[in-house]
Amino acid sequence: MSFRRPGTLFAKILLFEALATGAFAQHAASAVDFNQDIRPILSDRCFTCHGPDATHRQANLRLDSKDGAKSVSTELLRRINAIDSDRMPPADSGKTPLTPVQIAKIRAWIDQGAPWQPFWSFIPPTRPALPAGTTANPIDRFIQARLGRENIKPSPEADRRILIRRVALDLTGIPPKPAEVDSFVKDPAPDAYEKVVDRLLASPRYGERMAFRWIEAARYGDSNGYQTDGPRDMWRWRDWVINAFNSNMPWDRFTIEQIAGDLLPNATLDQKIATGFNRNHRTTGEGGIIDEEYRVEYVADRTQTTSTLWLGLTLGCARCHDHKYDPLSQKDFYRLYAYFNQVPGEKGFTWNYGPEEPFVKAPLPEQQTNLARLQADLAQAQKDWDALQPKIATAQTQWEQKRHTDWTPTDGLVFRSDWIPSKLPADTSPAGKAYQYDGKQFLEANGDGAVFGYLDPFTFSAWVKPQGTEDSAILTRLDDFIESQGHGLYLIKGKVRLHLTQRFTDLGLRVETVDPVTPGQWQHITVTYDGKRLARGVKIYVSGESKPLNILFDQNTEPFNKKNTPIRVGSGGGLRFKGSIGDARVYKRALTAEEASAMAGNPTATHHLAFLATAAPKEVREAQALLTTATQARDKFYATIPTVMVMADGANRDTFLLKRGAYDAPTEKLTAAVPETLRPSNPITNRLDLAKWLVDRQNPLTARVTVNRFWQSYFGTGIVKTVDDFGSQGEWPVHPELLDWLAVEFMESGWDVKALQRLIVTSAAYRQSSVATPAALEKDPDNRLLARGPRMRLGPEVIRDQALAASGLLTEKVGGPSVKPYQPAGLWQELSGNNGYVQSKGGDLYRRSLYTYWKRTIPHPYMMNFDSPNREQCAVFENRTNSPLQSLDLMNDVTFVEAARKLAERMLAGGGIEAGFELVLLRKPTERQTAILNRALDQFLARYKADPKAANDLIHQGDSKIAPNLDPARLAAYTAVASLLLNMDETITKE
């Protein structure tokens, strides 16, 4: 069924149901449980004005505290019963009045002395005693005890073929192979089923299956998620998750490494990769945004995601004000936020085309091997080179007798002012020819080789003798008006200044020397940029010496190109030059410090470089060439290694309570702490402490929230239906003791994830038949009591992966960059311009849906048709709807048409319809099913025999090759029948 949020109203159903069956009177007379019966009513109707939120509390009355309701019990009863303006909740509150049943409950509770209980989910679970019974699996003791009370009988075990399909789809996300089904069906051993489960848990497909829900909840995406939504590389984190599940990493370690792997002593690369979890949030590079506004969003997102996934609390509600329902203050929110607020250099206005710091290079194992080899080659080349140094010194000394002081570097030289004819008055620099500039005239050239983007390294250099300290342009490639786009080397207030400008107000970088140059004197200036986007990659040399710099602006995040703008000497950006400039140069690489020194005329550097370049013996030249080659080989390979953004601490950033959640309204300064209600006596000072606290045995929430989420994935609904809300607006658990028992068992097993899955899927409750009688439907329409097995529509990833597996198309390969399967043409272009979707080829078209590229502003339409969360933020509730778009998709999407054809080929290879049915549903069709399918086959066969073109069209969908020697009409008819199989309700349902 397609339920969404149940809220506290579940309590009402039970009551209403109880009332309807006459059981309520008995129930009310026996005992009213505050947490189960009363708190949900007070929370839903009263807490908004009389709850934890101190700022908005009315009449100074608090009904969520111990004696709050008791102290006003008479008045409370009067007001909820009132029919005039005294009625609570008031008519204008938007809240409906209490029902008679609810009023009766509250009256009964007050009659019992209004006993209060602390909120159930905030009390650490203890292991409840197992109810009496004979079943071996403890889960069944609880389920059957409850069914016994309700006088309902559980269902028999499901047919083995149905059961193995159910458990395989649940544990691995793909159907088992026919041989595996057969061996299970024929296995007489009492533990035949357990053997199947163990085999499935050991399959690499298990980790992929389990990872899917986690990466979805952790809002993993392959793009940044706002506005132009550029690509990002986080798939190494996704693969970490797969490996963690496959290696059965205990949940406490799984938690600690993702929350704080970077803070573990001697953190490994894998542990750092794990912290990518907290960098999966969206980021924006939209021009003009206010940096801090979005940085705050990112930190808040981490806070909320952590709160949902581990604590099951809606702490995000306390971002702007105290929580309306739960004892979580706005301070609690910002104290938790403080743990995630220490990322050094974190930006809100981010680079849209690559990783934002901090990030790590995350080589795959084979890349690590390659890299190690290249590093070793480089080290050897360096060692050989170093060993040659004494020889070089001797040779150079001999050579120096001949003197070659006018040497300068020419490698990468793409522009020289000396190449341009000039009528400017001549001058002479220490290096030779120069010109005088009068503040009006300048040199200009089209400089074809010297066009740079924002990620291209370059060097600008020149001899300059400025008249004064007037702002002036030395060498530029930008339009000749103020604040224009391009590259510019200036003197501003006498200081040497480099601008890379996309848009002056908010995009580019600006760096200047701390000290001014000296007017009236010749000085040599060299500015280099390493092409790595950041201002710290700029160096400025004056007279050959690297100078201390101030970074004025560092937002070089968008491309630009000025190839139609000339290079100018003594002009640009609306400025001119007064004084003399000699030998202005541009290189398409960043010169080294030694080269800059040589350019400025330093004889030591000049001699050394000139000797190496022009006079070194063969042995030296060869060693130098080897060193260069080894460096380039290493660098080139290094650039191909994937990155992953990770967490780090060390910003020493103060955290403030933000009034109304606004980035620009900081008030009280706060230190990091966990919510007061849950706070232990020992201090939780940093992110690592936080991670350990999350999985502490005394943490009341993590284990419950986690087992409940797993439970949802098997039964469709959690024991607490509100998987993301264990607060007072959340649902009362339908099996409270079972939840606590499982939570304790999970912790005491050492947080053994596979053992937990095994425990659940080997329960009789899970293994029951899903057949629902009208009476059972009437009694428990949503199957909360589990008198029958789970039956629900499969998730989108399973429906697709199943079709690929049944048709033999599935590529079973773990991990790697995300892939781009079939998608209707033009979807990306029509929403976000020219960045088209480049479809994958070959085997990558048929990878599991886990690996489908996730562009967050335009997710794959197939996934969205089948209720995927869009991964803009953390989402854990499983939504299952039913729409005509799903039908169109399964019938017409090339993914499924091609799968049908491949399935048809398998059917034609032997076994026909029966074999096809079995490949999809693992069981044999009934006579009636066979009859319907045969009739359909005959109809389509006649049709395609009569229309060979139609047959040919249908079988040519998709990139995969058609099996040889098949009659097109037969293949087309079988394709249509295979498509029927893939569209059957049973096929897209976990039965």
Place this chain on the structure above:
Amino acid sequence: MTRRHFFGLNSTGVGLAALSSLDLRASGQPGLPGIPHFAPKAKRVIYLLQSGGPSQLDLFDHKPRLLEFQGMDLPESIRNGQRLTGMSASQSSFPVVPSKFSFEQRGRSGAWVSELLPHTAKIADRLTFLKTVNTEEINHDPAVTMIQTGFRLGGRPSLGAWVSYGLGSESENLPAFCVMISTNGGGQPLYDRLWGSAFLPSRYQGVKFRSGADPVLYLSNPPGITKDDRRSFLDSLGELNKLTFDEFGDPETNARVSQYEMAFRMQASVPELTDISKEPPSTFELYGEDARKPGTFAANALLARRLAERGVRFIQLYHRDWDHHGGLPANLPKRCKDVDQASAGLVEDLRQRGMLDDTLVVWGGEFGRTVYCQGRLTATDYGRDHHGRCFTVWMAGGGVKPGITHGETDDYGYNIVKDPVHVHDLQATILHCLGIDHRRLTYRFQGRDFRLTDVAGEIVKSVLI
């Protein structure tokens, strides 16, 4: 009502619509019980969103005194500490730039409309101009998300999703919420979240209609499958699914069958809808010849009328590239030419067909533009940055008074001096026209009753009929 439905109603706390295994969009059933809350004036909405932020100062908000202030810095007393985008905040000056386009008062109502919108000008007496719509947002992503979902960050259902959730569908064969995007290229990106259903069930999300062979994704049968083939396929599938229902007894199975039937009806009704070959020449006189070119705003406006005729509840159009930071004098006229005739033509067409009374048409961007020049000001060129403090939206038809102008801005067109209309107020007013009390259209998610207008929203009563 079956007992199952009854329990569904209770267990979701949101009413039948969210639960019923029958898709309401499919069956043309009403929406939530009790909605509309009161007699609606409008049955449907056509929202013509002009993405990027059209310049109200060059189109509607005539400010003759700007000629006096021309080239002078925007006084601090006017800017008043207002936050600016990073694109202009660090500009060394904020020179005031008057519109280079001429304005006239139009019709009996005397509404100011510039020369760039001659067709809109002609129907000024049918329009309701809101001059004081405002938003806190100053960047596209949050601003367009705000105006479409009531919240700046996403994660909330879109306006159209709320409406189809609340009111259900009147169409047996078409989705309740349809979306069309002009294929004029350039401009700001759009995102699925703008017509998404967020935490509402996905059936309420907008269905995109695209120009080209497959107007709805996956609508067309694959080559080699005809309509008759599909019918016989569905007959077999129905029989197979009946057997599944007999075996497992889950009503979901029957719901699935009805979805497949709806899909089949859509396969017939959508091509009929998009086939404009039978439209008379007078249609193209109204909308302009562009309406013959699939994917243009004009073609989409015509389709919007055809969808409205067929009972579609919420029709959302997007036209992009109004983001004139620079080169406004050259580019704004092009965008106006794209949309002017068809916008006016749509209103006139609806009127002629007697549908304007129960169709609300809304026209506007996610914010407006600044009175000061962004970037380089020359004798012939200027640009304007984003401005959320006031911008103009017009409405027409179901429920709003024609020929009036609501709200007033100062002599700079920078601040509101009278009758502000916050984005939430606009949204509350749109819902009101549909007979919905925006405070009572809610959905329980994570323990809270969410609504389109969050905790705000005042109906703009004075523009209502």
